[in-house]
Amino acid sequence: MKFNLEKSYEIWERTPFVLRGLLNGLHQDWIVRNEGSETFSPFDVIGHLLHGEKTDWPNRIKMILEKGTTSEFVPYDRFAMYNESVGKTLEQLLDEFEEIRMKNMHWVRSLNLSEVDFERKGIHPKFGEVTLRQLMATWVIHDLTHLSQITRVMAKQYKEEMGPWLEYFRIMSF
Amino acid sequence: MKFNLEKSYEIWERTPFVLRGLLNGLHQDWIVRNEGSETFSPFDVIGHLLHGEKTDWPNRIKMILEKGTTSEFVPYDRFAMYNESVGKTLEQLLDEFEEIRMKNMHWVRSLNLSEVDFERKGIHPKFGEVTLRQLMATWVIHDLTHLSQITRVMAKQYKEEMGPWLEYFRIMSF
Numbered sequence: 041m042k043f044n045l046e047k048s049y050e051i052w053e054r055t056p057f058v059l060r061g062l063l064n065g066l067h068q069d070w071i072v073r074n075e076g077s078e079t080f081s082p083f084d085v086i087g088h089l090l091h092g093e094k095t096d097w098p099n100r101i102k103m104i105l106e107k108g109t110t111s112e113f114v115p116y117d118r119f120a121m122y123n124e125s126v127g128k129t130l131e132q133l134l135d136e137f138e139e140i141r142m143k144n145m146h147w148v149r150s151l152n153l154s155e156v157d158f159e160r161k162g163i164h165p166k167f168g169e170v171t172l173r174q175l176m177a178t179w180v181i182h183d184l185t186h187l188s189q190i191t192r193v194m195a196k197q198y199k200e201e202m203g204p205w206l207e208y209f210r211i212m213s214f
Numbered sequence: 215m216k217f218n219l220e221k222s223y224e225i226w227e228r229t230p231f232v233l234r235g236l237l238n239g240l241h242q243d244w245i246v247r248n249e250g251s252e253t254f255s256p257f258d259v260i261g262h263l264l265h266g267e268k269t270d271w272p273n274r275i276k277m278i279l280e281k282g283t284t285s286e287f288v289p290y291d292r293f294a295m296y297n298e299s300v301g302k303t304l305e306q307l308l309d310e311f312e313e314i315r316m317k318n319m320h321w322v323r324s325l326n327l328s329e330v331d332f333e334r335k336g337i338h339p340k341f342g343e344v345t346l347r348q349l350m351a352t353w354v355i356h357d358l359t360h361l362s363q364i365t366r367v368m369a370k371q372y373k374e375e376m377g378p379w380l381e382y383f384r385i386m387s388f
Binding site for chain 2: 041042043046047050051054057058061062065066067069070073164167170171173174177178180181184185187188189191192194195197198199200201202203204205209211212214
């Protein structure tokens with residue numbers, strides 16, 4: 041499937057509400073447990089999405105449009121939320137994410153991006169030249185794969201309770 | 215995490231609404247594409263969940279409670295939805311799933327299951343003896359892993375568009 045702005049808004053604009061429907065009001069055991077050491081809990085993932093929304097995705101779009109290949113993206117801090125989420129509830133993080141996501145969507149729409157813009161380039165600190173199209177497709181994928189991760193992490197909390205059925209669920213061993 | 219009925223209702227009862235929030239109104243390209251031959255699209259998954267809700271989960275619970283180990287479960291038809299979903303829209307499937315899931319929840323609650331009941335056994339056609347606890351934990355996991363699958367399948371539709379970032383998304387190669 042080719043990158044398409046309208047199809048992308050369909051995902052970006054629903055993510056905060058899908059996350060809320062999925063997680064709001066759940067027992068803490070579904071929220072704070074992870075898949076083992078150095079893995080994310082659903083709570084961690086929401087903090088990670090919030091951090092990306094504040095500092096990564098919009099900044100990188102801005103850099104491509106304003107500086108092109110004359111300047112390098114700031115590396116993404118994938119663990120920033122371990123500090124930033126301290127003392128916050130899941131509901132607070134979900135509220136903040138919704139607010140910033142919706143502001144970002146308003147801003148992206150205001151850019152009136154065209155097919156020509158999607159070919160504009162920036163410099164990734166590791167990959168070198170990347171296009172706006174690649175960045176924006178990855179932003180959509182980032183939403184969806186973290187949703188996939190959250191539900192997988194939740195499923196794994198019952199792994200010890202499912203008995204022989206484990207054999208049919210390849211995803212539980214990811 | 216130990217199997218717990220209240221924590222399980224939290225998942226079962228929200229699944230129809232999470233699916234609706236995730237899929238309703240999306241462009242068909244997000245709904246009908248899969249991960250390659252013999253894999254499920256999000257549309258297929260909803261039909262599969264609906265089939266399980268009608269014929270599998272409640273029937274197996276009933277069999278354990280009424281027949282115990284004197285009779286074997288009917289094998290699950292994992293591909294029944296390829297016929298049953300024909301001519302239906304996603305919205306119809308989501309409506310049907312919500313209705314039957316909520317009826318099933320009403321029925322499960324009416325059983326007033328206790329810790330003793332969770333140790334009752336039935337006979338799985340492949341695994342032999344399984345407990346009600348294992349069956350019910352697997353039902354919760356089945357919801358969550360299919361949510362995980364749907365979002366992964368959707369993410370993969372942009373795989374060709376993400377450029378070098380693919381390297382950071384191990385889940386895209388599952």
